[in-house]
Amino acid sequence: MEPAITASLLYNLVQCPKRVELDLFGDPAERDEVSPFVSMLWDRGTLYENEVLASGRFTVLDLSGVTDADENERLTLDAMRRGEPLIYAGRIRAAELVGIPDLLRFENGAYAPIDIKSGRGEEGGEDDHDGKPKLHYAVQLALYVDVLERIGFSAGRYGVILDVRGREVRYDLTAARGPKTPLNLWEEYQGSLAMAQAVVSKHVSPKGALASSCKLCHWYSRCVAVLRADDDLTLIPVLGRAIRDAMYDTIDSVSALAAIDPEAFIQKGKTVFKGVGAERLKTFHARARLLTDPYAKPYLKAPIALPVSEVEFFFDIEVDPLRDFTYLHGIVERRGGDNATERFVAFFTENESPDAERAAFSDSIAYLNSVPSATIWYYSKYERTIYRKLQARYPDVCSADEIEQLFDPTRTIDLYNDVVTRATEWPTNDQSIKTLAKYLGFAWRDTNPSGAASIEWFDRWVRDRDPAVKARILDYNEDDCRATRVLLDGIRELAI
Known part of the structure; x- marks a missing residue:
């Protein structure tokens, strides 16, 4: 049955x-x-x-x-x-x-x-x-x-x-x-x-595919081992299940993709693969070559001008999406490019009330604006999205225009979308901050560092108010901020 x-x-x-x-x-x-x-x-x-x-x-x-x-x-x-x-x-x-x-x-x-x-x-x-x-x-x-x-x-x-x-x-x-x-x-x-x-009915045996959500699955270790053994195309960053399936009958592995001439699959500016444009195919080919070369190093695809300022803020937030509650705004401040000057500033909600969320948001905004000449670095659009949401929720803290000014791209840079994806390539299976900072030698203090883990710790903090749990949350966020700095410094040293 x-x-x-x-x-x-x-x-x-x-x-x-x-x-x-x-x-x-x-x-x-x-x-x-x-x-x-x-x-x-x-x-x-x-x-x-x-x-x-x-x-x-x-x-x-x-x-x-x-x-x-x-x-x-x-x-x-x-x-x-x-x-x-x-x-x-x-x-x-x-x-x-x-x-x-x-x-x-x-x-x-x-x-x-x-x-x-x-x-x-x-x-x-x-x-x-x-x-x-x-x-x-x-x-x-x-x-x-x-x-x-x-x-x-x-x-x-x-x-x-x-x-x-x-x-x-x-x-x-x-x-x-x-x-x-x-x-x-x-x-x-x-x-x-x-x-x-x-x-x-066992009429179909689906192929696994590497995705960001996989790490929460109880089959993660088993699936990753199989995908690596199969040299599966989803080991290439941003090449997901749908694109893998569209290419599979012609190109079935990372090694096979690395060996092709992309131009052979491009006709009149379009590829023969549904949903894959010419430039994307070339990008996936370059990434496949990196993954198949044991001596590969990350590189710049084109020159990029990264701002230099006396004061830098490396910024990361923690959000409980189920409570729809932002419980931590963390900032590592560095002066003169000297890591010895770094200090971590955290605005943590001591409880899960709207007043606590508003206060932490207000304090963080004030701190980020305290040095108008500082460059602010963060990783992905999430921070800007959440700050827009918090402004709408607490309009007395600041105006919508002030949020847009704070995230003016001439001062506040999304290291992932504005730099990593546009200007760099890495011999890694994804481009998460965890993966790239670890590639550059950075190590988180926690044995299980992840945003999901932080949410679970915050849930425990809400229930038990254990100071050790709060310290773990803060340490993790601080390490995320420092990892952003490590990645920025690493990118500055990349060759074209």
């Missing part, structure tokens, strides 16, 4: 089809331990769901205590037949599809699914508007709707995410998503379902 297709299976499939296959059929001995961050996400999700139910906001028929699957399914069907207003932890099934939506709400003579999530209901956008549906949420809701349709209880092709802010975010599964996204969410679901059916 084939495994059932569940909402959680589709959630994982959207992230990585290979994970679904390994979860179903992989060797458990090859699994890594679940990371503390992932465990925290599970715990926080359960805690938030319990808080919502205990709040008195909803009066529900609670089926969570019915652990026998068949009995729960029978009771859920009975409840829907009699029009129960709100059902919690019911089980619905149609053929190989099994769903356990958090809530089923009686609407328009039928039922709509609601999932309770401890994160935001949408991605992108500013706080409570302009966000877009999350595909991994959408496919879960769509599976519930599909089952409800098949058994005759669907109120329509929509569902609701009850998010961490208590907002009900409606997911219209058939709505158009814009010219750049031709498939609506229902069509995306149908594609995901077809892939899930192929994986579950």
